[in-house]
Amino acid sequence: MASEAYTKYRFYLEQRPTMLAVFSVLAVVLFLGVTVLSRAHQAQRQAIGERWFNRGIADLNGKRFDAAVTDIRAALLYSPDEYSYQLNLAEALIGEGHTGQASAYLINLWEREPENGIVNLELARIAAQRGETDNAIRYYHNAVYAAWPSDQEGMRRNARLELIELLLRNDLKAQAQSELIALAENAGPDPVQQERIGDLFLRAEDYEHALGAYNAALKSNRHQAAALAGAGHAAFELGRYQLAQHYLQSAISANPNDPESAERLKTAQLVLHLDPFRRQIPTAERNRIVMEAFAAAGRRLRSCAVPDVKAAAPASLPSLSDEWARLEPQITAVGLRRNPDLADTAMDLVFRIERETSTVCGTPTGADLALLLISRMHEGS
Amino acid sequence: MEPQSKAEDMLTENGNGHSASAWIQEHSPRAVWRYVFREDRLFLILSVFIGVFSGLAVVCFRFAIDWARLYLLGTGAVLTPVRMLLAPTLAGLVIAALVIHFFPKARGSGVNQTKAALYIFNGNIPIRTAIGKFITSALAIGSGHSLGPEDPSLQIGACIASAVGRKMRLQRDRMRLIAPVGAAAGLAAAFNAPISAVLFVIEEVIGRWTAGILGSVVLSAVSSVVVMRWFLGSESLFRIPPVELKRPTELIAYAVLGVVGGLASVVFASGIAWLRPVCKALPRWSQYFQPAVAGLLIGIIAVLGAPQVMGAGYEYIDQAMHGQFTWEFLAILAGLKIVATLLSFVSGTPGGMFAPTLFIGAMLGTAVGGAEHVLLPHLTGSPGTYALVGMGVLFAGFLRAPMTSVFMVLEVSGNYSIIVPVILANTVAYLISRGLQPTAIFDLLTRQDGLELPSMEEQREEDILRVEDAMQPAEGPVLDAKNTLDQALQQLDHSEIERVLVRLTPSGWGSVSKQELLTMAREGKGATTLGALLPIAPVPCLHPDHPLETALRYVDRWPLVPVVSRADFRHLEGVVTQRHVLERYREFGEG
Numbered sequence: 001m002a003s004e005a006y007t008k009y010r011f012y013l014e015q016r017p018t019m020l021a022v023f024s025v026l027a028v029v030l031f032l033g034v035t036v037l038s039r040a041h042q043a044q045r046q047a048i049g050e051r052w053f054n055r056g057i058a059d060l061n062g063k064r065f066d067a068a069v070t071d072i073r074a075a076l077l078y079s080p081d082e083y084s085y086q087l088n089l090a091e092a093l094i095g096e097g098h099t100g101q102a103s104a105y106l107i108n109l110w111e112r113e114p115e116n117g118i119v120n121l122e123l124a125r126i127a128a129q130r131g132e133t134d135n136a137i138r139y140y141h142n143a144v145y146a147a148w149p150s151d152q153e154g155m156r157r158n159a160r161l162e163l164i165e166l167l168l169r170n171d172l173k174a175q176a177q178s179e180l181i182a183l184a185e186n187a188g189p190d191p192v193q194q195e196r197i198g199d200l201f202l203r204a205e206d207y208e209h210a211l212g213a214y215n216a217a218l219k220s221n222r223h224q225a226a227a228l229a230g231a232g233h234a235a236f237e238l239g240r241y242q243l244a245q246h247y248l249q250s251a252i253s254a255n256p257n258d259p260e261s262a263e264r265l266k267t268a269q270l271v272l273h274l275d276p277f278r279r280q281i282p283t284a285e286r287n288r289i290v291m292e293a294f295a296a297a298g299r300r301l302r303s304c305a306v307p308d309v310k311a312a313a314p315a316s317l318p319s320l321s322d323e324w325a326r327l328e329p330q331i332t333a334v335g336l337r338r339n340p341d342l343a344d345t346a347m348d349l350v351f352r353i354e355r356e357t358s359t360v361c362g363t364p365t366g367a368d369l370a371l372l373l374i375s376r377m378h379e380g381s
Numbered sequence: 382m383e384p385q386s387k388a389e390d391m392l393t394e395n396g397n398g399h400s401a402s403a404w405i406q407e408h409s410p411r412a413v414w415r416y417v418f419r420e421d422r423l424f425l426i427l428s429v430f431i432g433v434f435s436g437l438a439v440v441c442f443r444f445a446i447d448w449a450r451l452y453l454l455g456t457g458a459v460l461t462p463v464r465m466l467l468a469p470t471l472a473g474l475v476i477a478a479l480v481i482h483f484f485p486k487a488r489g490s491g492v493n494q495t496k497a498a499l500y501i502f503n504g505n506i507p508i509r510t511a512i513g514k515f516i517t518s519a520l521a522i523g524s525g526h527s528l529g530p531e532d533p534s535l536q537i538g539a540c541i542a543s544a545v546g547r548k549m550r551l552q553r554d555r556m557r558l559i560a561p562v563g564a565a566a567g568l569a570a571a572f573n574a575p576i577s578a579v580l581f582v583i584e585e586v587i588g589r590w591t592a593g594i595l596g597s598v599v600l601s602a603v604s605s606v607v608v609m610r611w612f613l614g615s616e617s618l619f620r621i622p623p624v625e626l627k628r629p630t631e632l633i634a635y636a637v638l639g640v641v642g643g644l645a646s647v648v649f650a651s652g653i654a655w656l657r658p659v660c661k662a663l664p665r666w667s668q669y670f671q672p673a674v675a676g677l678l679i680g681i682i683a684v685l686g687a688p689q690v691m692g693a694g695y696e697y698i699d700q701a702m703h704g705q706f707t708w709e710f711l712a713i714l715a716g717l718k719i720v721a722t723l724l725s726f727v728s729g730t731p732g733g734m735f736a737p738t739l740f741i742g743a744m745l746g747t748a749v750g751g752a753e754h755v756l757l758p759h760l761t762g763s764p765g766t767y768a769l770v771g772m773g774v775l776f777a778g779f780l781r782a783p784m785t786s787v788f789m790v791l792e793v794s795g796n797y798s799i800i801v802p803v804i805l806a807n808t809v810a811y812l813i814s815r816g817l818q819p820t821a822i823f824d825l826l827t828r829q830d831g832l833e834l835p836s837m838e839e840q841r842e843e844d845i846l847r848v849e850d851a852m853q854p855a856e857g858p859v860l861d862a863k864n865t866l867d868q869a870l871q872q873l874d875h876s877e878i879e880r881v882l883v884r885l886t887p888s889g890w891g892s893v894s895k896q897e898l899l900t901m902a903r904e905g906k907g908a909t910t911l912g913a914l915l916p917i918a919p920v921p922c923l924h925p926d927h928p929l930e931t932a933l934r935y936v937d938r939w940p941l942v943p944v945v946s947r948a949d950f951r952h953l954e955g956v957v958t959q960r961h962v963l964e965r966y967r968e969f970g971e972g
Contacts, residue, residue, distance in 0.1 A: 038612045052458075
């Protein structure tokens, strides 16, 4: 029956237009068939990829970077463009120490999503590790203003903190200070955070802001030793020795094992004790301090002029010694009482001696350090 | 006049739609069909169908390879030693049985089979070959044999095209050309590079450019790539890193890569040339085990530390491009891949050589680039740049497709800034390879198989005889059509010449014999001009640069053919006769 029908319509069936119609139908059918096949293939690959990726993430969380790299690489075989796979592979590679390979993946990801915070942060870290400071700063800045999947504020703050650390390591204090000011403005009342900001301000030599940050940290707990020590340090550097003494005494009470604060307290107390220009001081007491300071300067001058440093001593030192020697007979309680201007002359010489010897013989300690700080405090007054 | 040509005239002469519709109304439906589905138009339509079918087949082929790999080698990035040893070995046994008993024509890469279809079998390739190629190649590549999917895809495309052509009962000349059209479609889909596929087929399979062929090949290649991209996406086979040439002086570094690549190509080709006949000469029973032994040896290479040699290896090309291997390891990998591919190919395992060639080129390129960086740290070329140039170098040196090699790199990289290093390095490699190994690999394989297919390379390099080689100065006077018969006879009075040329007015040339002139003079036409006396059909003219075979078309009908300047058709450069042409051919043949 069918062959009869074929014979009857053979001419039409074997005509080219008919064949073209058959090809068209066949193409559609095959297309649909391959679509089904393709979906099955894709689903299978995706499932395998996810399986390997989950294993990789488990390894990554367990710090088994080597295994994580292998697993995530396997996952990438099945989904080579999967963003999260590439990102986690880069992190595993960084963990393994293969920053070069990680960088290649991260740059690829960065080209796809330049606003991704994690990618920028990782690239910044790699650049910082390689000593490419400019690149690192650029990526850190991107990370600070980037989009983060969760805890956006916290991640941005951490990125900025890392950036500040980098700037401080590279002695870029001005830039670090401006970043710190921005960080402080957005920081919450968390004392730990404020204390860290205070520490960074201290390292950036912005003592005023450091004191502010430590005070903010102390608001919730006034006995926090590290914050007290930091505030004392900041006040000390600002020349506010009374305040420094207060903070440092509290810091030592809270943590007696803090030699740095103890040393700084000692110096602050000496500064307060040896300053003849402080207000409401009796004349006799002031004259006694001047004599003490003059004697200390003489000792400092003699110790700094010892043979081993003589060679390095500038020509001014002999003249200071001569000056000191000439003035020395007059610096007595009687001499100072008779001639009130002599105290200023004596202290002027003391300050010059301390400054000159500090440049030749290094930073002094004890009374000499206190005198040097007092000289700085009264500089220009 | 034929109905179709009538319609053609109507449509082409005035483009008047009304006339065409009037013509359609006047003629039978059969005549209209015949006109619409004229052979050349049909061929173009079929090219699209061939492209679509080939694209679908190649997509399925890629899935099949992937599935074979998943089930035979496992899903991980790191393969287990047991699988590395067993998968290619066992698959080799199965492949050998299939090839020997069911699909004997599935052996080899597929390029020569397509050429054979064009030149020997009138475009006929059994569909069984495509099925065999599909199954055996997918098994071979998926199990880790060092072969690629491109050449099999090319052959599958050619088989599909041949089947379509047979169903459409195409004329013989069209049928012959249909296999290359399918080949271009298959290759384009496999490579995701339509320009390279078109060029390769023109350069290596067909060997000539005509508008008809080019149109069909381009249509099929584009259709197949569209289908392939629909299913598999438009991403390149590997991630291309930023590539550029910063300083022209660095071209020297790429020239060195060309030299190394040229030598590597010679080693690779010589290895196949030597080992393939040895394997073929082994007893027939050994053919059952040759692919398995090759698979086992490849497995051993993989277990010993180079699993990268297994399969097509595109993922490792990607890794090399991104600087993930040391240059020493890359050099070792290039060497091992040559060995692995040699083993797979000479054992008769079906599969292609394109992917291994690209692999070797990429590894070699990156290795040479890395070594040069060690010696000259100021060089700025990235591993990716050297890998891309290296791929082109091997393509030019080993496959001897210089044009395709350049365009392939450009198409794959999508970056034209490396065209200069690519051209330089490829040319160096091609010249070295051609100098040291005069026979191209595909021609070598054809001759080893006892076939004599035209060598495209030899055709390109062949010395062509031109008309100027056979041309002689015109003997005797050149007459003018304005001359009267008496004047002409006066000019010929003292000449022994039998036949002379006549310069016609306003242009063109004629020829006349002295005998004819004398006859006309006897008829009393002495005062008539030659222009009025000579036959209307003028003698065809040739130019000195015409191929000599063009002259052959005329010299038997016109005893004296003028050779004229292209700048001035009335200026006679010389003449050719049948005797001149034949003598020149004889001299050429004698060497």
